Amino acid sequence: MNINLEVEVVEKESTAIVLLAGEIDAYTAPKLKEALLPFAEQKGILIEVNLEKVNYLDSTGLGVFISALKATKESGSELKLVHVQDRVKRLFEITGLDSIITIDTTVRGGK
Amino acid sequence: MKELELDLENYRNLLNQYITTQDETSLYQAEQFSKLSMQHNISPEEIIHVHIQALRELYPDLPKEVDNSMEFLLEAMISYGLAYQEFQSLREKQLELKSEISVAASMQQTLLSTDKPEIEGLEIGAISVPANQMNGDYYHFVTDYQGTLGIAIADVIGKGIPAALAMSMIRYSMDSFPENQRFPSEILQNLNRVVERNVDPSMFITMFYGLYNPLTSSFKYSSAGHEPGFFYDAKKDEYREIRAKGLVLGVMNDVTYEQFEIKINEQDMVILLTDGVTECRVGDRFIERDEVLDVIKQYAHLPAQEAVELVFKHFERLQDFHLRDDFTLIIIRKNV
């Protein structure tokens, strides 16, 4: 199995923008966890995760977001997911996580 | 560790043969020689030692430099020999672990297994196939003295032994609810508290719980983030999604679950599944939910148990006999 996830982080004042590309599954979830958790444990910041280029997310990936969410609740930070694609968004909806994590969606641009 | 005294002659002859003929047969025999040596735990440095001795016997006038270079090589190969022995030992340990996991897996199957209940007028088909040794999906049937049927289907997120332990937690919690408190929304609410307290931050469980009353034909249900099943309305000859929104178990400790109710009429079907069914990859892409439904429709006319087994076989073939995730499917049909 290839490591199929790219993670890029841009820090701006009290915001951490995390840009993801690829798939989040059992193999790539640890990489996401490594990137997210340190920010989630910091106090009073906003973590904006951009999922525009993420075309697959499975339950292991959801687990990482749940851990991150729990950590932000404890540290008083905020987790926000932006540009979530349809298939991934559906997963957040079915699991009810869209009612506890801020999710901004977008219609995929282009044709 | 054995001395290769006996085989020095053999090695020398093979070496000589190759130097003279450079043919493939000699190289093949070299392969056989090394396999036999490994079976006898001969280490790389011993092979080099034999090689040095063979060389000296074959070419007594060989320059000293070549001799020295071989001694240098021998020293270098000792680390490889140690690494190989470590690898062998770890391989044995892995086999031991695998067999322990096998035992744990069959214990899990026995402890958590459920019988399909015999309920008059109801046909039940159920299948659950793990992708690996331990099944992360779980389903359970429970009946009470009034003939009410409780159906639970759950998917524990997380793999292997921790997931199996989480499942035991569900099963024993469920079994411990008093008979008159088996309402779906309450069960999920209580289970959520148990799971949230006991499971690690990234683990969670999706679950659907339904309660069927054969006297009133009412089917009450709640879902904790579980993959929606389907309902077949025989009168309208229509399939509908069983929508019931709720948060997955184990994330927050104070969650309430909405309860829904439908009436099950003759020839109606309730189809429950886990995402091992819907997350099927067909070639390069993912299967769509209506495609999943199409497959189910193909076999829905058959007896429930036969239907679930054929649907499974269909998906198994689609994925080249290589399940990505645990596959669980339940079909309940009202016959009368």
Added chain:
Amino acid sequence: MNLRSSVKIQQEWDIVGARQIGRDRAKALGFGTVDQARIATAISELARNIYLYAKNGKIVFETIDDLQHKGIRILAIDCGPGIDDISQVMEDGYSTSGGLGAGLPGVKRLMDQFEINSEPGKGTEIRTVKWVR
């Protein structure tokens, strides 16, 4: 006759000196080429551990040559930090050897006898023996 000598391990090139003495003694005792190399490697591993972790210690060589046995005893002694969990460092696959097969399990495989005593905060003593075949 039981000759005993020792070498201080303080710098990396002391490891080389220890190897040399070990190999010379092994040769004098009649060990074959392969066993000489194994003994040198074991000494190397032990001395390297002292150099890396204890910073200061010694390798002791003893010749065993009586009517019944012939062999070499190698001791690695230091007053370093000691080992917290001996069973962990003796396990195959433990991280510091990282799949290289070396480490203390490797030393145990190279020699015929292996004993280890360690106390956190006090130091470590490893005793190994290899017999002439």
